[in-house]
Amino acid sequence: MSLSAEAGDEYVLTLDCPDRPGIVHAVSGFLLEHGCDILDNKQFGERSQRHFFMRLHVRAEGGPSVEALREAFGAVAEEFGMRWRLEPHSARxxxxxxxxxxxxxxxxxxxxxxxxxxxxxxxxxxxxxxxxxxxxxxxxxxxxxxxxxxxxxxxxxxxxxxxxxxxxxxxxxxxxxxxxxxxxxxxxxxxxxxxxxxxxxxxxxxxxxxxxxxxxxxxxxxxxxxxxxxxxxxxxxxxxxxxxxxxxxxxxxxxxxxxxxxxxxxxxxxxxxxxxxxxxxxxxxxxxx
Structure with missing residues (x-):
């Protein structure tokens, strides 16, 4: 994957996991704690199978690198049993x-x-x-x-x-x-x-x-x-x-x-x-x- 020159501070986080209370709170709280502003959020809870899906586009002004965010987010993902991916927004x-x-x-x-x-x-x-x-x-x-x-x-x-x-x-x-x-x-x-x-x-x-x-x-x-x-x-x-x-x-x-x-x-x-x-x-x- 190649990155454009301006890819540094905008990221896309995509995740899914079994649905339960507290997922949005945990994810948004993590992003706030790490200096990330949510630019766009799409989410969906599948009721019959109780499964949750989410995609967020975020900006981290002068904040952590994508590698640091990935490492830190691992604990949140493990708690909720998430499949997830975090990539620079401008990645090609x-x-x-x-x-x-x-x-x-x-x-x-x-x-x-x-x-x-x-x-x-x-x-x-x-x-x-x-x-x-x-x-x-x-x-x-x-x-x-x-x-x-x-x-x-x-x-x-x-x-x-x-x-x-x-x-x-x-x-x-x-x-x-x-x-x-x-x-x-x-x-x-x-x-x-x-x-x-x-x-x-x-x-x-x-x-x-x-x-x-x-x-x-x-x-x-x-x-x-x-x-x-x-x-x-x-x-x-x-x-x-x-x-x-x-x-x-x-x-x-x-x-x-x-x-x-x-x-x-x-x-x-x-x-x-x-x-x-x-x-x-x-x-x-x-x-x-």
Whole structure:
């Protein structure tokens, strides 16, 4: 993770734990004690499972470093059984994008990153085709062609893991990467790989979802960005987008209509994940926006 020059005194604290009285008091009291001013707070108590989720954006004017805050907060976290993360607010997560032949989501992510809308650092693009190599290299980003066949799939996935480790990748984004990842790879990337599926899940899983939607005469089509797990198109959902269609739309019209929803759902998911707004809880997510 790289930091901008002004990252020093603003932090994001994200946490979740079993719900009980006193959590907000303990966290806000800790921040006050350590000279932190709360700039933004989002919280949610899940009643049926009695679980609490919280994200705070804080400023520590001339206060402790992120390392000192982490060390001190450990006692509070232990008392309440928290899963937690504390990061500089301006930290840019290191992202690797995977793509096949459809380039609209890739192009959208690269544009949003270049324009500063996404505060991430795209450290590499991996593809099983070379169609988008010139686009990626125009952006000054390394491009890796890793072909995949039934025989070479284990070697291709081993190469991907090498790149993830060598480049210190924090998030892998499957931007219409049309290969199914193995169970072993999904376990290695658990909680740090996001896929875009071109349907409004849980409807129309698997291949050619727009054609499936056409066959059912749908009146809306959409896209779903979700974490990758070992079940095809079953990972915890982060973001969804839809657009209205009607009986005049053929399968290719639905494909065209759905492109914008794919781009928007994926960019939202990447942004929220990298801003520490997404908390995984079983097979669901809580997005604190």
């Amino acid at each position: 997560r290191r992202v690797l994008i995977m793509v096949s032949k459809f380039g609209h989501c890739l192009n959208d992510l690269l544009f949003r990153t270049r324009s500063g809308e996404l505060n991430v650092e795209v450290v590499a693009v991996v593809s099983n085709h070379t169609d988008h190599q010139r686009l990626v290299e125009w952006h000054g980003i390394p491009f890796f062609h890793v072909p995949v066949t039934a025989d070479t799939k284990p070697a291709a996935e081993a190469r991907l893991i090498e790149l993830v480790e060598e480049l210190d990748v924090e998030l892998v984004v499957l931007a219409r990467y049309m290969q199914v990842l193995s169970d072993g790879l999904t376990r290695k990337l658990d909680g740090r790989a996001i896929n875009i599926h071109h349907s409004f899940l849980p409807s129309f899983k698997g291949a050619k979802p727009y054609h499936q939607a056409y066959a059912r005469g749908v009146k809306t089509v959409g896209a779903t960005a979700h974490y990758v797990n070992s079940e095809l198109d079953e990972g915890p959902i982060i973001s969804q987008q839809v657009v209205e269609v009607d009986h005049t739309y053929g399968p290719e019209d639905l494909v065209a209509a759905g492109r914008d929803t794919e781009c928007k759902a994926l960019s939202n998911a990447v942004r929220w994940h990298c801003e520490g707004r997404v908390i995984l809880h079983g097979n669901r997510t809580v997005v604190l926006r």
